[in-house]
Amino acid sequence: MTVLYDTIGRGYGALRRPDQRIKRRLFDALGDASSVINVGAGAGSYEPNDRPVVAVDRSLTMIQQRGRKAAPVIQARAESLPFSDGTFAAAMAILTIHHWSNLSFGLRELRRVARERVVILTRDPAASSFWLTEYFPELIEVDQQTFPSMATLEQELGPIDVYTLPIPHDCRDGFTGAYWRRPAAYLDRRIRSAMSTFTKLNRLQPGLDRLRQDLSSGAWQKKYGGVLKQAEMPLGYRLVVSASQ
Numbered sequence: 001m002t003v004l005y006d007t008i009g010r011g012y013g014a015l016r017r018p019d020q021r022i023k024r025r026l027f028d029a030l031g032d033a034s035s036v037i038n039v040g041a042g043a044g045s046y047e048p049n050d051r052p053v054v055a056v057d058r059s060l061t062m063i064q065q066r067g068r069k070a071a072p073v074i075q076a077r078a079e080s081l082p083f084s085d086g087t088f089a090a091a092m093a094i095l096t097i098h099h100w101s102n103l104s105f106g107l108r109e110l111r112r113v114a115r116e117r118v119v120i121l122t123r124d125p126a127a128s129s130f131w132l133t134e135y136f137p138e139l140i141e142v143d144q145q146t147f148p149s150m151a152t153l154e155q156e157l158g159p160i161d162v163y164t165l166p167i168p169h170d171c172r173d174g175f176t177g178a179y180w181r182r183p184a185a186y187l188d189r190r191i192r193s194a195m196s197t198f199t200k201l202n203r204l205q206p207g208l209d210r211l212r213q214d215l216s217s218g219a220w221q222k223k224y225g226g227v228l229k230q231a232e233m234p235l236g237y238r239l240v241v242s243a244s245q
């Protein structure tokens with residue numbers, strides 16, 4: 001079966017490298033959980049290496065990009081995890097739940113296989129957007145259609161704690177918001193290729209042309225130059241933690 005990341009996932013590992021500041025926040029959220037399942041694990045970013053971890057991903061292209069020292073991996077779907085109840089202390093799902101074909105089933109599976117806690121990194125579609133949407137207004141709609149609301153997550157998981165995750169200006173992990181202080185990066189096809197959101201836009205070229213023009217005329221700097229002084233930006237990314245009562 002061909003899945004999205006079999007197509008867009010090539011070269012992913014080189015562009016979506018773990019960012020240490022995000023990693024620290026994730027590890028805090030995982031706490032002292034003695035074993036972890038990483039669902040939608042991709043190339044293995046953010047997997048702890050101080051305790052047993054098992055990774056799951058549905059895309060072979062992504063699995064093949066895992067390093068030699070990465071945790072053992074199983075090709076499977078989040079919606080149907082091949083583990084019995086409570087096999088792991090914790091489950092983590094990093095920037096993946098918006099790709100699942102059945103969110104409810106996937107979240108139920110995370111709760112089922114994790115005894116203590118579920119830790120999710122996602123984007124809150126209700127959060128305000130940043131300057132990129134001036135050039136690609138479709139991003140707002142795509143985000144709203146793609147990412148579940150915090151209320152939906154609470155409905156599915158029960159009580160959750162939601163933490164804001166500001167994105168550092170030099171974030172190493174090249175997801176869509178990562179280059180908010182490096183605007184020219186969005187003109188680079190290779191960089192965009194690791195951002196699934198861009199594959200969903202119907203009108204890409206007009207936005208690219210305008211951004212290129214505004215950067216070379218100084219119009220971008222005039223309007224948005226203020227962001228260049230900021231060290232981090234709250235772009236709507238959230239750490240969601242569901243702990244067993």
Ligand SMILES: C[S@@+](CC[C@H](N)C(=O)[O-])C[C@H]1O[C@@H](n2cnc3c(N)ncnc32)[C@H](O)[C@@H]1O
Nearest residue numbers: 005040041042045058059062077078094096099
């Ligand atoms: C944006 S990548 C994130 C990968 C990794 N968690 C990271 O932070 O780098 C999304 C991943 O979710 C995987 N994925 C998408 N749908 C899935 C599903 N239903 N079950 C398991 N993995 C899935 C994709 O193959 C891809 O590797």
